[in-house]
Amino acid sequence: MKKETAIKIVLFAFFTVVCLLILIPFYAVTIASFKPGEDLIRYGLNLKFDLSVMNFDNFVYLFTGDHAYFTWFFNSVLLTLVQVTLTLLVSATVAYGFSAYEFRGKNFLFICVLLIMMVPFEILLLPLYTLTNNMGLMNSYSAIILPGIAGAATIFFFRQYLSGIPKEIIAAGRVDGASEYGIYLRLILPIMKPSFAAMAILNGMNSWNNFLWPFMVLSSEHKYTLPIGLKTLLTPYGNNYDLLIVGSFFSILPILALFLAFQKYFIDGMTAGAVKG
Amino acid sequence: MFKNFLYSQKVAPYVFVLPFVLVFLIFWVYPLLSSFGMSFQKVTLGQEAQWVGIDNYTKLMSDTIFFKAVRNSGVYMILTLLILIPFPMLFAVLINNKFMWGREFFKSSFFFPALTSVVVAGTIFRLMFGEMEGSLINSLLGVFGVEPVKFLKGQVTGFIALVALASWRWMGVNMLYFLSGLKNIPDDYYEAASIDGASAFQKFTRITMPLLKPTTIYVLTISIYAGLAMFIESMMLWNGNNSPKNIGLTIVGYLYRQGIEKNNLGYAAAVGIVLLLITMVINLTQLAFSGMFKKED
Numbered sequence: 001m002k003k004e005t006a007i008k009i010v011l012f013a014f015f016t017v018v019c020l021l022i023l024i025p026f027y028a029v030t031i032a033s034f035k036p037g038e039d040l041i042r043y044g045l046n047l048k049f050d051l052s053v054m055n056f057d058n059f060v061y062l063f064t065g066d067h068a069y070f071t072w073f074f075n076s077v078l079l080t081l082v083q084v085t086l087t088l089l090v091s092a093t094v095a096y097g098f099s100a101y102e103f104r105g106k107n108f109l110f111i112c113v114l115l116i117m118m119v120p121f122e123i124l125l126l127p128l129y130t131l132t133n134n135m136g137l138m139n140s141y142s143a144i145i146l147p148g149i150a151g152a153a154t155i156f157f158f159r160q161y162l163s164g165i166p167k168e169i170i171a172a173g174r175v176d177g178a179s180e181y182g183i184y185l186r187l188i189l190p191i192m193k194p195s196f197a198a199m200a201i202l203n204g205m206n207s208w209n210n211f212l213w214p215f216m217v218l219s220s221e222h223k224y225t226l227p228i229g230l231k232t233l234l235t236p237y238g239n240n241y242d243l244l245i246v247g248s249f250f251s252i253l254p255i256l257a258l259f260l261a262f263q264k265y266f267i268d269g270m271t272a273g274a275v276k277g
Numbered sequence: 278m279f280k281n282f283l284y285s286q287k288v289a290p291y292v293f294v295l296p297f298v299l300v301f302l303i304f305w306v307y308p309l310l311s312s313f314g315m316s317f318q319k320v321t322l323g324q325e326a327q328w329v330g331i332d333n334y335t336k337l338m339s340d341t342i343f344f345k346a347v348r349n350s351g352v353y354m355i356l357t358l359l360i361l362i363p364f365p366m367l368f369a370v371l372i373n374n375k376f377m378w379g380r381e382f383f384k385s386s387f388f389f390p391a392l393t394s395v396v397v398a399g400t401i402f403r404l405m406f407g408e409m410e411g412s413l414i415n416s417l418l419g420v421f422g423v424e425p426v427k428f429l430k431g432q433v434t435g436f437i438a439l440v441a442l443a444s445w446r447w448m449g450v451n452m453l454y455f456l457s458g459l460k461n462i463p464d465d466y467y468e469a470a471s472i473d474g475a476s477a478f479q480k481f482t483r484i485t486m487p488l489l490k491p492t493t494i495y496v497l498t499i500s501i502y503a504g505l506a507m508f509i510e511s512m513m514l515w516n517g518n519n520s521p522k523n524i525g526l527t528i529v530g531y532l533y534r535q536g537i538e539k540n541n542l543g544y545a546a547a548v549g550i551v552l553l554l555i556t557m558v559i560n561l562t563q564l565a566f567s568g569m570f571k572k573e574d
Binding site for chain 2: 130231234
């Protein structure tokens with residue numbers, strides 16, 4: 001019995017230390033958001049909890065100041081919602097096609113899905129950039145949404161999920177005279193609901209934090225998403241720390257709130273790819 | 278008539294997968310082929326492209342900055358593999374232990390960093406590794422009497438910051454992968470081993486490690502890919518794509534510099550093709566060695 005208690009204490013102590021190390025950056029940015037930007041420039045980002053210099057000025061500036069932060073914030077919210085909704089619907093439809101039918105070229109097409117997951121997206125940046133330019137889609141959200149609308153990982157996950165649904169449902173639907181599309185829309189989509197949560201989280205996180213491609217495509221400030229907007233606050237000519245730090249801190253809050261509310265789905269979504277099938 | 282055709286069981290599957298086929302052709306096959314084609318041309322946005330044969334590739338082979346970028350990406354990949362596979366695996370096994378208190382709490386806290394965007398995480402780490410005496414890391418080193426370090430000005434110290442950032446963001450995610458792998462190992466195996474008198478260490482090396490192999494291969498594959506294609510982390514730490522003496526330049530960073538910043542798209546495309554080849558060769562070798570291509574089921 002004594003040995004068990006000892007193990008418990010050692011394990012707990014060990015994880016507490018690691019956990020503190022992991023939480024230090026969050027703590028640092030949290031207290032920095034209550035300090036004047038000047039303090040940060042002079043002393044650097046540190047762990048000093050000094051009430052004499054801490055105040056709510058940055059937050060007042062965040063909510064009432066003359067800047068585009070909340071334009072970026074709502075752009076990000078809007079883009080994330082639209083992108084997640086479209087990607088989930090399109091990917092689920094494609095996954096159903098792969099799962100419910102046998103057809104010529106099916107295996108070949110599914111290998112193409114896997115191929116997309118194997119090649120770094122970054123290689124396609126330049127040709128996609130010129131393609132977007134030629135299509136006249138520069139500085140538009142369509143250019144961000146379209147290339148990923150049939151997301152390979154999402155299709156893969158949905159297909160896995162659908163393989164657990166009995167084929168009898170489809171057969172029964174046909175007997176009842178439902179059309180092929182009616183079966184999908186009325187019988188299958190409702191059963192897929194649980195799998196949507198995990199994929200909504202995964203895609204939502206990617207979309208909310210997406211940076212490089214939107215950064216290359218979007219050029220006008222009023223269309224920026226939050227990560228791009230925050231990035232523009234860092235300039236070679238001096239940094240707007242007053243807004244940058246409090247803005248960074250505030251950008252973590254919504255996703256943290258969602259995480260705490262839907263933890264299970266976050267974990268399912270993140271580990272979906274690792275499930276061997 | 279057309280409606281009947283569209284609604285037939287033969288045609289319906291193609292209608293379902295059509296969006297994928299379109300996206301695949303337009304946004305994947307076409308760009309990949311055009312990237313390949315561009316790598317044999319001199320391309321400048323707004324001007325007629327010129328066929329130059331393998332000039333871009335021969336130039337690349339004697340481009341010392343490109344080799345610097347390849348080395349940086351390679352070293353970064355290896356360092357992240359050395360940290361982000363064994364430690365998350367060990368943490369997963371420990372946290373899964375039946376004597377663990379507060380398991381769910383620790384799992385969540387480990388996962389927190391993955392919720393931040395690279396931009397936010399990069400900004401925080403850039404400031405933490407600032408060169409002032411009072412910056413977080415330097416102030417901690419100061420406690421041990423170490424003089425302030427200019428982290429982002431040196432090759433080794435710059436990489437410490439870079440790898441610290443990657444480890445911080447991905448430790449929890451990789452741990453979750455290993456935890457979900459552990460769930461698939463039946464308890465009976467451990468009970469049987471206990472009856473045979475196996476030690477905890479033996480159980481780990483003889484049961485846990487071999488049975489975590491599929492998870493390990495998955496994590497290895499995505500980490501190789503992510504390591505070689507890393508760019509924004511470096512861009513955020515050095516506040517742009519220009520680090521002193523290119524200490525933070527990566528392959529994708531060089532592709533971006535040549536393609537977007539210098540409008541030298543053909544040359545940049547060649548960089549991309551080389552990156553594709555490196556990624557493919559490393560990953561296929563790795564998968565072949567780990568026996569992923571052997572017939573299963």
